[in-house]
Amino acid sequence: MSSNKPLLNFLSGITFVTLWSSASSATKIGLTAVQPLVLSIPRFILAAALMLGISHLLMRKPIPKDKKLWKQIIIYGFFNVGLYLGLYVVAMQEVSAGLGSLFIAINPVLIMLISTIWYRQPIRPVTLLSFALCMSGMVLAAYPLLHGSHASILGLALLLLCNISYSVGAIYFAKQHWKDTPILTINGWQTLVGCICLLPFAIYYYQSDANVFNGAFLGSVVWLAIPASIIASLIWMMLLKDNPTKASAWLFLCPVAGFAIAATLMGEPLTIYTLAGVVLVIAGLYMVQRMKSEQTQ
Template sequence: MGSSTKSLLNFLSGITFVILWASASSATKIGLHSVQPLVLSIPRFILASLLMLVIAHLFMKQPIPHKKSAWKKIAIYGFFNVGLYLGLYVVAMQEVSAGLGALFIAINPVLILLISSIWFRQPLRLATVLSFSLCMVGMLIAAYPLLGGSHASVLGLCLLLLCNVSYSAGAIYFSKQNWEEMHILTINGWQTLFGCLYLLPFAIYFYNSEANTFDVGFLGAVVWLAIPASIIASLLWMSLLRKNPTKASAWLFLCPVAGFTIASIIMKEPLTWYTLAGVVLVIIGLYIVQQMKTPALTPANKN
């Protein structure tokens, strides 16, 4: 395969990753038009976890974890990375626009770096504080014109921030554990299933039959969020990282732009100069983190 062909394939992989990853917020909003937040999440997690576990254990012949310590790690990771993170996220998406949802998720690398410094009692670098400040200001600017209408609320913004903190804590926990050569699909499959189990009692308790319509919008959102926006996007990201981590991280800069663009086209959400200014500040914040050459530039393995 020639170098030009490889470059084209890498470019197509990067563009596809950006579109799929950024589309999750809009897909979530579409699903929420039909059903309650956790009613949307539970089938999504079941489908995604079953697919990953079938691939890992049936086709790839990966061993099922047998040590108690391994199950404990998976359970803790599932709590932060799926149960708390995506549980809060889908509830928050009732209160905010799809574009803002994508923008908030984009700052995960910055939060990971900030929380990691605090967690391990490391001196906070000026670049870290500057990056975080720029991202926060950018998100507030982008959200400002939406707060007066139906596209954003203070509660929704607070929930998005909390869910990002949960994801960052989960990412740090994951990076510090010895997974004993356990395959990533095994880890993700089981931790997603654990996250589903954590949320199931809440979904049952708050279930309201009159608030749920199991239509094409619900089915499409579940399938899209489980497969293209989660599994395929994650596989593309891992492929890009293996080929060139530095170039791969550059694709993250396009995710906030893609998120707002997709939301504008599909959800008819407004785009303003506030949106542009907010996205630019977030991208600058992400660029500062990238220049620090940290491993914190891994996006959420699912949104």
């Protein structure tokens, strides 16, 4: 069994990168059929139902009763699902799937920078440099797309805001005491909370003539809820548990995979600006991951 472990980890890493990086393209496909929040709500309901069903029905885990725990779940759900994915799916109307994947990839850098500011710690030069590299890479990759129909200033601003929301949620989650509550239970309920936050906006802005509930819609919802969210997250947790340092290395492939998938499925252009932007983002990610590795040693 141990002789097969390296191969298993490699295949798991490739699967994670592919599934995680496919989310932006799947979102773009879904948006060809329906409005942004009409795409999000069914996805969240399906994902929450699956996670809570497994947690409470199959695993027999109790429903949380502690009021403080519920407060934490609500706050986490608002930032991690309601605000983050709500802004993300709206932004994807304005930008290419490749840029969406590239923005998601910079989350570790944003988390490091925001965490340092939040807890009033001295900001290390390497943190600022990694952030500057990532932002420069984003601007460089987006530059030629701004002249076409593949990106807009509004879309880029929304992507930045949604990633800031995700980073705040991640920092909040890490600093709370969850009283041995299973991660599947937390994720199930926080996903449902995020769905409830978005539901009033989805109803208010709903336009019947702007939505076609076809195969593109159904396929996008199922793919985003199960392979790109639940399965990818489970594989990521497995990789982290086995070796956090090696697991982090897979993040470097996500921007490359995101653009490759977008070019294949969506026909999005790949230019020298794309390559240079991805290289800068990967360099920024590498600096942050190396700094985190040094801090844990």
